[in-house]
Amino acid sequence: MEAEQKFQHALLTRHEIARQWKSRNQPVVGWTCTYTPEEVIYAAGALPVMVFAGLGDTRLADAYMPLNSCSFTRACFNAVLKGDYDYLDGFVESNSCDNRGKTYDMWLNYSKVPNIYFINTPHSNTKKAHQFFYQETVKFKEWLESTFKKGISDDSLKDSVRVYNESRSLLKEIYDLKTRKPPLISGVEFLEVALSGLVMPKEEHNKLLSQFMDEIDHRSDSPREGVRLLVTGSVMDNTELVRLIESVGGNVVADDWCTGSRYFWNQIDLNGDPLKAIARRYLDKVPSSFMYQHEQRFRHVAELAKRFEVEGVIMFVMKYCDTHMFDAPLLRDELKAMGLPVLYLEWEHSMSGFAGLKTRIEAFIEMVGGVK
Amino acid sequence: MSTVERKLKATSGFYKNYVKEFYEDAHRAKAEKRPVAWVASTFPVETLQAMDIVSVWPENYASVCAARQVSVELCERAEREGFSRDLCSYSRCVLGSMFGYDKELPEGGLPRPDFLVSTTCACDTHLKWFQVASRLYKVPLFLLDVPYNTGGGDADHLDKAHIEYYGSQLEELFAFLEKQTGTKYDVYKLRETLAVSNWTSKLWMEIQDYRKTVPCPMDARDAFSAVFFMLCMPGSQLAVDFYTQLRDELKQRTQDGIGVIESERFRLVWDNLPLWFNLKIFEYLNSLGAVVVAEVFSLTWAGSLDQSKPLESLARKYLPNMANSTVQRRVDIILNLVKDFHANGVVLPLNWGCRMMSLGETIVKAAVYKKLGVQSLIVDVDSSDWRVAGEADVRERLATFIETLRRS
Numbered sequence: 180m181e182a183e184q185k186f187q188h189a190l191l192t193r194h195e196i197a198r199q200w201k202s203r204n205q206p207v208v209g210w211t212c213t214y215t216p217e218e219v220i221y222a223a224g225a226l227p228v229m230v231f232a233g234l235g236d237t238r239l240a241d242a243y244m245p246l247n248s249c250s251f252t253r254a255c256f257n258a259v260l261k262g263d264y265d266y267l268d269g270f271v272e273s274n275s276c277d278n279r280g281k282t283y284d285m286w287l288n289y290s291k292v293p294n295i296y297f298i299n300t301p302h303s304n305t306k307k308a309h310q311f312f313y314q315e316t317v318k319f320k321e322w323l324e325s326t327f328k329k330g331i332s333d334d335s336l337k338d339s340v341r342v343y344n345e346s347r348s349l350l351k352e353i354y355d356l357k358t359r360k361p362p363l364i365s366g367v368e369f370l371e372v373a374l375s376g377l378v379m380p381k382e383e384h385n386k387l388l389s390q391f392m393d394e395i396d397h398r399s400d401s402p403r404e405g406v407r408l409l410v411t412g413s414v415m416d417n418t419e420l421v422r423l424i425e426s427v428g429g430n431v432v433a434d435d436w437c438t439g440s441r442y443f444w445n446q447i448d449l450n451g452d453p454l455k456a457i458a459r460r461y462l463d464k465v466p467s468s469f470m471y472q473h474e475q476r477f478r479h480v481a482e483l484a485k486r487f488e489v490e491g492v493i494m495f496v497m498k499y500c501d502t503h504m505f506d507a508p509l510l511r512d513e514l515k516a517m518g519l520p521v522l523y524l525e526w527e528h529s530m531s532g533f534a535g536l537k538t539r540i541e542a543f544i545e546m547v548g549g550v551k
Numbered sequence: 552m553s554t555v556e557r558k559l560k561a562t563s564g565f566y567k568n569y570v571k572e573f574y575e576d577a578h579r580a581k582a583e584k585r586p587v588a589w590v591a592s593t594f595p596v597e598t599l600q601a602m603d604i605v606s607v608w609p610e611n612y613a614s615v616c617a618a619r620q621v622s623v624e625l626c627e628r629a630e631r632e633g634f635s636r637d638l639c640s641y642s643r644c645v646l647g648s649m650f651g652y653d654k655e656l657p658e659g660g661l662p663r664p665d666f667l668v669s670t671t672c673a674c675d676t677h678l679k680w681f682q683v684a685s686r687l688y689k690v691p692l693f694l695l696d697v698p699y700n701t702g703g704g705d706a707d708h709l710d711k712a713h714i715e716y717y718g719s720q721l722e723e724l725f726a727f728l729e730k731q732t733g734t735k736y737d738v739y740k741l742r743e744t745l746a747v748s749n750w751t752s753k754l755w756m757e758i759q760d761y762r763k764t765v766p767c768p769m770d771a772r773d774a775f776s777a778v779f780f781m782l783c784m785p786g787s788q789l790a791v792d793f794y795t796q797l798r799d800e801l802k803q804r805t806q807d808g809i810g811v812i813e814s815e816r817f818r819l820v821w822d823n824l825p826l827w828f829n830l831k832i833f834e835y836l837n838s839l840g841a842v843v844v845a846e847v848f849s850l851t852w853a854g855s856l857d858q859s860k861p862l863e864s865l866a867r868k869y870l871p872n873m874a875n876s877t878v879q880r881r882v883d884i885i886l887n888l889v890k891d892f893h894a895n896g897v898v899l900p901l902n903w904g905c906r907m908m909s910l911g912e913t914i915v916k917a918a919v920y921k922k923l924g925v926q927s928l929i930v931d932v933d934s935s936d937w938r939v940a941g942e943a944d945v946r947e948r949l950a951t952f953i954e955t956l957r958r959s
Contacts, residue, residue, distance in 0.1 A: 245901050245909045245931075247637065274699035277675050281910035283701075284878035288914055299698045299713075302671045302678060307723070308696055311716040469675055471694050473682060498637055501906065505642075505679035508633030509686065525635060 180398055182391035183368060186375040189387075193228070193378035198266050200226045200380070206268035206327050209292070211255060212275045213437045214300045214467070216316055216457050218447070221381065222331045222339035223323040225269070229377035229438070231416035232258035234530045243285055249278035249499045250528035251414055256282060259290045269294040269326060271319075276469050276502060294326050303471035304462040316458040336453035342381050347443040349388035350376070354440065356395060357432040358487055361404035363395060366421040366431025368402075373439060374416065405430040406548045409484050411510065412495035413468070413503045414438055420495065420526075423533065427541045428548060433487040435480045441465045444479070468502035476506070477513055484519060491520040491547040493540065498527050520547050555809055561797040562773040569793070570615065570779060573607075574658035580605040581662040586732045589661070589684065591669040591677040592782070593872050594695060595865040597856075598724060599668070600786040601744040602734050606668075608783050609680075612661050613641035616648070617827035617935035619657045626936050628652060639904035640936035642680035649687055666690050666731045668724070672697040673874045674907045693727045695720050697869075700876035703883070706854060706867040717870055718862035738861065744786035745856040745864070751785045752853035754794035761801040762844050763892050766810020767818065768801050771843035772833045775825050778849040785852075816840035817956050818894045820885060822847045822915070823901075823908045824934040826945070835946055839953045845892040847873065847884060878911035882918045889925055896956045897927040898949070903939045926959065928952040 189196060197207045206225040210217065220227040232254040240257035258264060270292045274280035286295050299315050301308035320331050353372060356363035364372075372391065376384040405428045410421070415436045424431055434440055445464040447456050465479045466472050484492065492514050496507045507523065514521050522543040526532060581587050588606040590596055599606045616622040622640065625647030630636050632650055634643055648660055669681035669692060678694060685692035698713040725736040758777075762769050777797060780790035804810075819836070821843045826832055833843055854868030873881045885897060897919055901909040916927040930948045933939035 243913045247901065247903050248906055248910050277906040278910065280699055281878060281906065284911055284914055297701045299701065301696050303694055303696050307716060307719050311698065311712070314712055471678065496635065499906065501638060502675050502679050504635040504638050505683060509683065511633060523633065
């Protein structure tokens with residue numbers, strides 16, 4: 180399928196895409212947490228891109244960040260030190276997790292990015308938290324305006340929200356193709372669809388999403404039927420793990436990653452003040468594990484498991500990601516209580532432990548498949 | 552040969568006289584069906600003290616378990632339930648004690664809470680760990696969500712919006728506490744508690760001031776014990792009485808020129824936590840001619856509270872805690888300590904399960920050397936889980952560091 184190839188291409192050439200955007204004298208702003216209100220960045224005429232790095236080694240970052248810090252954060256920072264992100268005009272950090280909060284100082288001290296901003300992200304969605312986060316979003320808008328010398332009007336915010344809402348609704352539509360048996364789209368393909376949207380202009384990505392939907396009905400190379408699995412965890416910025424699962428007889432039909440379903444599950448209700456609407460969505464969306472309302476995430480996972488008729492769950496618990504490490508045993512018990520087999524894997528964001536992971540995943544899929 | 556008594560009188564028997572007593576009181580309260588709260592580190596505990604709520608600090612309990620050498624067994628108990636070995640050892644230790652332990656727990660364990668109060672101020676771990684406890688015990692959890700001190704300022708240089716958000720949640724806290732305990736919140740009682748807390752802080756800082764003297768009259772081992780009141784009950788008369796006694800003793804020591812050791816050659820600043828299971832490591836340093844004269848941990852708990860603005864001043868006291876601030880704040884604090892305490896070395900222990908205090912130590916090390924020409928040692932340890940780094944390893948690292956200082 181042509182659109183699918185374009186998603187893959189975009190992921191491979193993401194730094195070029197950003198540089199091209201910049202060559203038109205439009206700024207590029209990096210972010211790492213999906214609680215960053217991207218719509219506001221887009222409304223400023225800037226290209227928001229998620230900073231990620233794949234599963235390489237982290238030699239450069241290891242000189243500054245201890246080995247007991249999050250390996251994903253280290254990988255991102257390694258890419259920064261390597262110069263992969265030298266084109267960034269701005270970068271937005273947040274306290275949505277302890278690793279991230281402290282990495283703000285790493286960016287300030289060791290990166291070449293000229294403008295670095297910190298958004299304070301509440302860890303709950305009470306009325307007062309909403310008021311606070313709205314103020315934070317206003318300040319963020321003002322920072323963008325003064326940094327990039329461009330006013331952000333309510334109309335441009337609304338336009339941006341429309342583009343982002345369209346993106347979310349198309350992503351959900353494509354995601355739904357995985358309810359079919361066998362799924363009409365593989366887990367790897369979906370990750371490519373979703374991740375490419377984090378590094379290219381949303382309007383162009385939306386066009387590709389529509390093209391993808393047009394092409395999908397005629398596809399002749401659908402994934403083979405395998406064991407239907409749900410995967411959970413914090414962040415997934417690469418396709419290697421899902422590829423591994425699908426190479427040994429699994430179909431990843433649902434996920435609860437911040438770069439997966441949690442990214443696009445909830446829309447912005449565009450009534451009244453657009454900035455308020457944007458801020459509201461982020462605190463109320465399917466939460467990440469750092470939020471007080473963790474049970475809402477557990478419900479989301481349970482609903483996905485039912486809707487996509489999964490036969491088993493693989494939990495990828497990333498080392499040193501404290502909030503997920505605390506949630507994991509609780510979520511595991513809830514899923515087991517639903518009668519689902521669960522494979523609990525602690526992993527580091529690197530290729531080094533892949534052989535061990537493969538053995539365990541293979542055995543799990545055989546076990547679940549055998550039950551059928 | 553010197554026959555000078557160097558052990559302090561005030562801190563002798565500290566554990567038995569105060570800590571043990573503290574847990575006995577809490578168990579007594581529980582038996583009398585008075586409400587007991589679990590409270591997280593960096594939570595404004597004065598609010599609970601003002602309402603006569605008996606509160607225990609799980610974090611302190613973990614350090615007790617470590618000192619009693621049972622923390623690793625308890626950590627392993629939590630690990631068997633699926634809690635990762637890379638999580639904070641404080642939290643694993645306390646969770647382990649909740650899951651059931653086949654031997655007698657130190658001080659009879661933590662009394663079962665009627666409710667929990669936590670905050671994101673120290674770390675995410677405190678939210679998540681208390682959330683697990685709340686689910687296990689089926690008791691409510693109040694969360695004080697604290698904005699990150701992005702500007703890195705001290706109590707007088709904070710973001711107004713941060714203070715307002717903090718203060719407004721304390722109003723919700725009082726409503727929560729009233730509901731949980733049936734006791735009415737009384738602003739006058741809060742003001743009284745703040746006055747006592749101020750006095751405690753003032754005495755504690757006077758105590759620290761005496762440690763600036765050469766030779767230093769009080770070692771880290773005593774400080775890490777005595778800081779207990781600053782953490783768990785700053786608003787109590789007991790704290791005032793104890794600190795007065797300790798201060799007077801240090802004053803006398805200073806006048807008499809009696810230090811921790813006879814020949815003090817190296818004065819160190821110690822960041823982060825001690826190895827609670829091995830406080831003797833400080834005596835080992837003494838044997839090398841070194842004294843830890845200031846700990847970042849014990850020095851960051853004091854605050855001046857304005858009784859006419861109780862909520863705002865509680866925000867100002869707790870919000871700029873180093874854990875909740877940019878690394879620059881830690882850098883500023885450590886630079887000042889090195890200068891004020893005439894230190895010539897800094898120990899930066901990386902606590903394995905603690906992201907907040909581990910990330911950024913490279914920045915601290917570079918800044919201290921660049922600004923003051925003083926060297927630092929970054930060393931992997933853990934506060935309560937001795938499997939992370941063995942005693943021989945840690946001693947070796949410290950000895951090498953002291954040797955480096957000796958040569959420079």
